[in-house]
Structure formats: C-alpha cells, structure tokens
Amino acid sequence: MSHWIILPIVLPALMAPFIVLAARYHIGIQRVFSVSGVVFLIGLSAALAWEVSDGSVIYYRLSDWAAPFGIVLVGDRLSTMMVLLTSVLALFVLLYAIGSGWDNRGRHFHALFQFQLMGILGAFLTGDLFNLFVFFEVLLIASYGLMIHAGGNDRLKAGVQYVLYNLIGSTLFLFALGSIYAETGTLNMADLAQRVAAIGPEETVGIRVAAVLLLLVFAIKAALVPLHFWLPSSYAEAPAPVAALFAIMTKVGAYAIIRVYTMIFPPDLEVTSNLLETWFMPAALISCGIGAVGVLAARRVDRLVAFAVVGSMGMVMIAIALFSPAGIGAALYYIVHSTLAAAVLFLISDLVRTGRGNVEITAQIPMAGTFLTAGMFFVGAIAMAGLPPLSGFLGKLLVLQASVGDDLVVWIWAVVLGSSLVSVVGFARAGSTVFWKSHGTTDAEPAAEDAVRPSVLSYTAVGGLFALLVALTLFAGHVHAYTTAIATDLFAPEAYTSTVLDTPGKLSTPKEGH
Numbered sequence: 001m002s003h004w005i006i007l008p009i010v011l012p013a014l015m016a017p018f019i020v021l022a023a024r025y026h027i028g029i030q031r032v033f034s035v036s037g038v039v040f041l042i043g044l045s046a047a048l049a050w051e052v053s054d055g056s057v058i059y060y061r062l063s064d065w066a067a068p069f070g071i072v073l074v075g076d077r078l079s080t081m082m083v084l085l086t087s088v089l090a091l092f093v094l095l096y097a098i099g100s101g102w103d104n105r106g107r108h109f110h111a112l113f114q115f116q117l118m119g120i121l122g123a124f125l126t127g128d129l130f131n132l133f134v135f136f137e138v139l140l141i142a143s144y145g146l147m148i149h150a151g152g153n154d155r156l157k158a159g160v161q162y163v164l165y166n167l168i169g170s171t172l173f174l175f176a177l178g179s180i181y182a183e184t185g186t187l188n189m190a191d192l193a194q195r196v197a198a199i200g201p202e203e204t205v206g207i208r209v210a211a212v213l214l215l216l217v218f219a220i221k222a223a224l225v226p227l228h229f230w231l232p233s234s235y236a237e238a239p240a241p242v243a244a245l246f247a248i249m250t251k252v253g254a255y256a257i258i259r260v261y262t263m264i265f266p267p268d269l270e271v272t273s274n275l276l277e278t279w280f281m282p283a284a285l286i287s288c289g290i291g292a293v294g295v296l297a298a299r300r301v302d303r304l305v306a307f308a309v310v311g312s313m314g315m316v317m318i319a320i321a322l323f324s325p326a327g328i329g330a331a332l333y334y335i336v337h338s339t340l341a342a343a344v345l346f347l348i349s350d351l352v353r354t355g356r357g358n359v360e361i362t363a364q365i366p367m368a369g370t371f372l373t374a375g376m377f378f379v380g381a382i383a384m385a386g387l388p389p390l391s392g393f394l395g396k397l398l399v400l401q402a403s404v405g406d407d408l409v410v411w412i413w414a415v416v417l418g419s420s421l422v423s424v425v426g427f428a429r430a431g432s433t434v435f436w437k438s439h440g441t442t443d444a445e446p447a448a449e450d451a452v453r454p455s456v457l458s459y460t461a462v463g464g465l466f467a468l469l470v471a472l473t474l475f476a477g478h479v480h481a482y483t484t485a486i487a488t489d490l491f492a493p494e495a496y497t498s499t500v501l502d503t504p505g506k507l508s509t510p511k512e513g514h
Contacts, residue, residue, distance in 0.1 A: 002051075002058040005075045007044055008083055008121045011037060016114035027104050034110040035098070038091045041117070045087040049080040053482075055489060057499040059127065067127065067500050068188035074127035074500055077486045078332070082124045082255055085336055086248050088468065089343055090117055092461045096347050097241035099457025100354065105150035105239075112149070115142035116245065123252050127500055128188040129180065132256065133173050136221070140166050143249065146242040147234065158237035165230035169220040176213035183207045190500035192264045193493060204270075211265050215280070218260070221253025223313050225287040232294065235306040240350030243302070247342035250313050251335050257320060258328060262490040263497075267323040281321040281408055285415045287314030292419035295426035301352050301359040304430055305345040308384050311419060312338035318416070319399045322406055325491055329484035330398035336479065337391040337472055341383040344465045348377050351462070352434060354454045361430050363437040373454070374435035376462055381427035383469055386420045391472040396420065398480060 015037040023029035052058060052075055062071040075083075094113065096102075103109040119139025126132050140163070147159040181187055183206040184195040199207055216227070223231040231250070235243045261267070291311020298304035316338065319331035353359050355367030367373065379390075386392040396416055403412040472479060489495065 002060055002075070004044070004051075005048060005058055005060045005073050005125060006062075008041060008048070008087075009073070009118055009125065011041055011044070012114040012118040012121070016111040016118070019111045019114065020108060030110040031098050031103065034113065035091070035094055037114065038087065038094055038117075042084070042087045042091060045080065045084040048075055049077075049084045051075075052077050052080050055485065055495065057496050059500055068186045068191035071131060072127040072188065072500060073125045074190075074496065075125060076496055077482070077489060078255070078259070079124045081332070081336075081482075081486065082251070083121050085339060086117065086120050086124070089248055089339060089465075090245065092464045093241050093244045093343065093347075095464070096244070096350075096458055096461035097239075099455045099461060100241070100350060101455075102150070102239050102241050102350075106148075108145065109149055112142050112145040113245070115139075116146060118142075120248060120252060124255060127190065129177055129192070129260075130187045133170070133177060136173065136252075137170060139249065139252070140170070143242075143246065146245075147238045149239050149242060152237075155237045155239075158233045162230055162234040165220060165227075169217045172213050172220075173217045176210045176217060179206050179210035179213065183210065188500070189259070189263055190493075190497040193497050194501075196264055197269065214260060215257070218253045218256045219283070222250050222257065222317065223253075223287075223310055224317055225283050225290055225314070228287060228290070228310050228313075231310055232303055232306040235309060235346070236300065236302040240302075240346050240353070243306075244343035244346040247309065247339050247346065250309065251316075251339055254313070254316050254320065254331070254335060257317075258331070258490065261323070262328070263493045266491070281318070281412075284314050284317035284321050285408075285411060287311070287317060288415050288419045289314070292422040292426070295423050296429070298426065298430070299361050301349040301361060301430060301434065302346070304361070304426065305342065305349055308345065308423065309338075309342050311423060312342060312384065314419075315396065315399060315416065318412060319402060322402055324402065325484060325487040326402035327399075328487035328490060329480060330395070330402045332483035332486055333391075333398055333476075333480050334395035336483075337383070337395045337469070340465055340469050340472065341380065341392060344376075344380045344462060344469070345384060347458075347462050347465070348373065348380055351376070351454045351458065354452060354458070361433050363433060370435060372459060374431070376459075376466070377431055377435065379466060381424075381431060385423040385427055387424065389473065391469055391476060394473065394476045394480075 015033060019030050019033060023033065058075045060073045116139055119135045119142055122135035122138065123132055126135060144159055144163050147162060148155050177187060184192060186192055186195060196207060220227045235246055238246065288311055291307050291314055294307025294310060295304050298307055316331050316334050319327045319334060349359055351373045355373055356364055383390045383392045386396040400413060400416060403409050
C-alpha cells in the first residue's frame with residue numbers, strides 16, 4: 001500500500017483552509033503558498049507517474065479497510081497521467097492569474113483554486129463510483145465560486161446556468177449509483193468489473209438503466225451533444241484563468257467514460273454493447289461539427305474558444321467511441337493536446353481583453369501589445385484547428401488512423417476533415433478582424449479606456465503552455481506509445497482489479513517502502 005497517492009488530494013485540501021485562515025487579507029502570502037503548493041504537487045505527480053510507468057498499479061486504503069468495503073484510492077498509468085497534466089496546467093494558470101491580477105479582483109480565489117484541484121485530482125484517483133460522485137461535487141462547488149469571481153450580472157447568470165445543469169447531472173448520478181448498488185451490492189470499480197460480468201442476460205434491466213444514466217452524467221460533464229448547452233456561456237463568462245483551468249474539467253467526464261466503459265461496462269459486454277453502438281458515435285460526430293460551426297459564427301473571442309472546446313471534446317469522443325486500444329490511445333493523446341491548447345486560447349482571449357478592453361470580433365484601433373498577442377493567437381489557432389506542424393494535427397491524424405476499419409469510417413473522416421476546415425476559416429476570420437483590420441480601418445471603433453498592456457508574467461505563463469505544446473509535438477512518438485500502453489492496460493484490467501481486491505501491494509515487484 002502506497003501512502004503517497006493520497007497526498008495530491010490532502011495537499012490542496014489543507015492548503016485551502018490555511019490560506020483562508022492564516023492569509024485571508026494578505027494576497028502576497030496567498031500567492032506564495034498557492035504557487036508553492038502547486039509546484040510541490042507537480043513534483044509529487046511526476047513521482048507517482050514515474051512509479052507506475054512500468055504498468056504497475058498502486059493503491060491506498062483509507063483506515064486500512066480492504067476493498068470493496070473501504071474507500072480506496074488507485075493509481076495506474078491513466079490516473080497518474082491525468083493528475084500530472086492537471087498539476088502542470090494549474091501552475092501556468094495560477095501564474096497568469098497572478099500576473100494579470102485576476103486573483104485580486106474578488107475574494108478567496110486561491111482557496112477556491114486549491115479546492116478545485118482537490119476535486120479534480122480526487123476524481124482521477126478514486127477507486128469507487130460513490131467517491132467519484134463526491135469529488136464531482138467538490139469540484140462543482142469550487143468551480144461555481146471561481147466562475148462568479150469578481151462578480152458581474154452576466155457572470156452570475158452563466159454561473160447559475162452552469163450549476164443547474166451540473167445539479168441535474170448530480171441527481172442522475174445518484175440515481176445511477178442507487179441502481180448499481182441495488183443490482184450488485186458494491187460501488188468499488190474493481191469489484192463491479194467482476195460482478196457486472198457475472199450478471200445473466202435475463203437480469204440486465206437494472207444494470208442497463210444504470211449504464212445509461214452514468215453515460216448521461218459523464219456526457220454532461222464532457223459537454224457532449226445534446227448536453228453541451230451549458231458550456232459556451234459558462235466558459236466564455238468565467239474569468240480567463242478559471243476558464244483555462246476548466247479546460248481539464250471536461251476531460252474529467254471523458255476520463256470517467258474511458259474508465260467505466262472499459263472496466264465495468266466493456267464494449268464486448270452484452271449488457272451494454274448496444275447502448276454504446278447506437279448513439280455514442282453519432283453524438284460525438286455532431287459535437288465535433290457543432291463546435292466548428294460555433295467557432296465560425298462566434299462574435300466574441302471567448303465564445304469562439306468555448307465552441308472550440310466543444311469541438312475538441314467531440315474529437316476526443318470520436319476516438320473513445322471506437323472503443324479499441326488504438327482509439328483510446330489516440331483519445332488520450334488528444335486529451336493532453338486539447339487541454340493545453342484550450343487553456344492557451346482562453347488566456348490569449350484575456351490578453352485581447354486587457355489590450356483593447358473587450359473581446360468583440362470587430363475592427364478597432366490597435367491594442368496594446370498587438371504584435372505579441374497576435375503571434376500567440378496565430379500559433380494557438382493552428383494548434384486548436386489541427387494544422388501542421390503542431391500536436392493538434394498529429395492528434396487528429398491518430399484519430400483518423402484509429403478509425404480505419406470502423407463501419408462509420410467515411411463519416412468520421414468527413415466530419416473530422418470538414419470540421420477542421422470550418423474551424424480554420426473561423427479562426428482566420430477572427431484573427432484577421434481583431435489583429436489585422438484594426439491597422440487598416442480608418443473608422444475602427446476606439447479601444448476602451450481601461451485597455452492596458454498585459455504584464456510580462458501573463459505572457460510568460462502563456463509562453464510556458466506553448467512550450468508544452470511544442471514538447472508534445474516533438475515527443476509525439478513517445479507520448480503516443482505511452483497512451484497506447486495505457487489503452488492496452490484498460491482493455492486488460494486484471495492487474496487493476498487483482499491489485500485492488502486481492503494482493504497486499506503492487507502487482508509487480510514491490511519497491512522498498514511499500
């Protein structure tokens with residue numbers, strides 16, 4: 001049993017109340033402790049990812065109660081990769097919030113930020129469905145506080161819409177958990193994998209209902225059509241650093257689908273096979289198309305980025321819907337790419353707001369810091385639209401390659417290529433209007449009086465995320481090999497289930513100290 005695996009949850013859980021109680025009125029102290037906590041979290045996450053990089057599985061039993069009766073946290077290659085991605089993203093988002101002053105425009109930003117990390121990391125590390133629900137609620141509460149940070153009627157309205165949609169998802173989640181427990185008597189994922197497989201064909205009604213409800217819940221979290229309506233307004237109205245952190249939250253829904261529907265309800269399971277084949281792929285294709293159309297039609301930079309997130313989640317879901325090792329491997333690579341690219345574009349939209357006072361896609365007088373902001377937008381648009389040579393192109397290529405041999409391969413290629421073309425046009429229209437026409441239009445609208453040049457730290461934070469995108473491109477072969485290995489593990493979950501339920505430690509050779 002590894003005690004280290006609980007630290008990514010405990011650290012932000014302790015840091016948040018400390019910031020509230022000991023540094024409530026000292027923004028400088030809050031910044032120091034918040035950044036220090038995230039840096040330590042990155043080191044811890046990297047250590048955990050390295051420990052399981054050989055395919056082993058580690059776990060922690062709270063109060064030493066054995067699964068499936070006790071609460072268990074589990075770390076494998078998938079969960080630790082997502083924890084590391086979240087931690088690295090959080091650092092650059094936090095630096096941007098400090099550089100732009102967003103963290104000082106309202107109260108308790110850093111405490112809520114830490115609670116948000118606690119919820120997200122807990123969702124990735126938990127080993128049972130009930131605690132997945134608990135961590136969903138933790139991140140929901142913290143995210144609502146972050147959404148309305150700095151106030152404003154539009155932000156409050158979008159926050160209420162966001163909470164209502166997610167409360168609906170939470171209610172459905174509880175119904176699903178009740179149905180699963182009634183049918184199986186357990187909510188531990190490893191135990192469920194064995195018990196669901198043992199259910200006879202004549203006793204599948206309850207578990208089918210639960211599988212449908214769970215898929216609806218995770219589809220809401222992942223903003224899959226037709227359950228995506230909450231995302232554009234919510235993400236566009238949220239403070240830019242918050243929206244950038246939210247780029248990982250839709251991936252929590254994707255992670256839950258991958259985990260649950262490869263381990264508990266695998267595609268070859270008769271109980272749920274028809275469910276996944278009937279509408280999951282069509283919904284993913286429509287999501288990809290709607291996201292691209294939204295990018296083309298957007299009249300504000302932040303809404304353009306929000307619809308790009310919808311489209312990117314559609315791309316992720318297309319790869320997941322293939323339910324093959326190649327498809328899941330491509331999906332995981334694209335999850336890493338789209339999280340970084342979406343965060344970059346949300347932060348760039350705030351650079352636009354800072355430089356010109358608004359984010360309207362209209363010709364205005366040149367903004368402060370036009371050249372650097374325009375260059376960053378150009379590179380970010382290339383990454384998100386999937387043009388070469390950046391990782392978005394490679395990610396989409398992997399998805400297309402994984403789809404070869406699928407019954408809907410023609411539709412997949414048509415939608416992916418068509419949506420990419422539409423997205424390119426949408427980003428080009430927005431970029432030329434905001435950055436180019438402002439120099440050649442004599443009757444352009446004046447910039448707002450509060451327009452200022454963005455800070456050096458703001459540009460540094462965005463540049464750090466760009467560096468990660470470049471690294472993801474340069475080491476694409478190694479990263480894809482790793483994500484493919486994760487996918488192989490997911491479709492052969494015996495190591496996961498036997499470690500959690502049977503063996504006292506790791507499945508592979510135990511390391512000293514465990």
